[in-house]
Amino acid sequence: MKKAICSTKAPGAIGPYSQAIEAGGMVFVSGQLPIDAATGVMPEGMENQARQSLENIKHILEEAGLTMADIVKTTVFLADMSLFADMNKVYATYFQGACPARSAVAVKALPKDALVEIECIAVR
Numbered sequence: 001m002k003k004a005i006c007s008t009k010a011p012g013a014i015g016p017y018s019q020a021i022e023a024g025g026m027v028f029v030s031g032q033l034p035i036d037a038a039t040g041v042m043p044e045g046m047e048n049q050a051r052q053s054l055e056n057i058k059h060i061l062e063e064a065g066l067t068m069a070d071i072v073k074t075t076v077f078l079a080d081m082s083l084f085a086d087m088n089k090v091y092a093t094y095f096q097g098a099c100p101a102r103s104a105v106a107v108k109a110l111p112k113d114a115l116v117e118i119e120c121i122a123v124r
Contacts, residue, residue: 009059011035014111020060027064031077031119032056033111046086046115053118054094061122068094070122076104077117087116 005020005027006012013019013030020029034049035042035056043052058068076091078084084104100120110117 005029005060005064007037007059007063009037009062010056011037011040020064022064025124027061027066027070027122027124029057029060029120029122031075031117032060033114033117035112042112042114046083047090049115050087050090050118053116054091057118057120058094064122066122066124069096070124071095071100071120072123073121074100074102075119076102077110077119078104078106079110079113079115081106083115 002021002023004018005022007019010019010032017030020027022028032053033042033056034052036052037056037059043049054068061067061070076087078087087104
């Protein structure tokens with residue numbers, strides 16, 4: 001059985017998908033663009049965008065009763081691989097101890113011309 005997870009502190013889905021789905025003790029968080037749910041604005045610059053994407057993930061996980069420490073896998077989508085170091089600097093501040101497994105890939109383009117989008121899987 002699956003359950004949709006939705007936080008008003010993260011931007012709503014911009015298509016036919018859920019912010020997150022919980023199934024079998026795992027929470028699958030959809031890719032989070034760096035949009036501030038309160039303002040609808042995307043911040044400027046890679047570091048600010050990475051921070052906003054991670055904050056959106058944090059809010060969704062909180063809605064599910066989880067924390068960033070429960071993440072086991074992330075996938076980071078970058079508009080350009082030259083942005084990796086700036087993203088990584090911010091990303092590192094969100095995890096302590098055993099960091100999640102991670103993939104990072106450069107893509108041709110992201111929705112709304114974002115520089116980054118991050119998705120994750122967390123477990124109870």
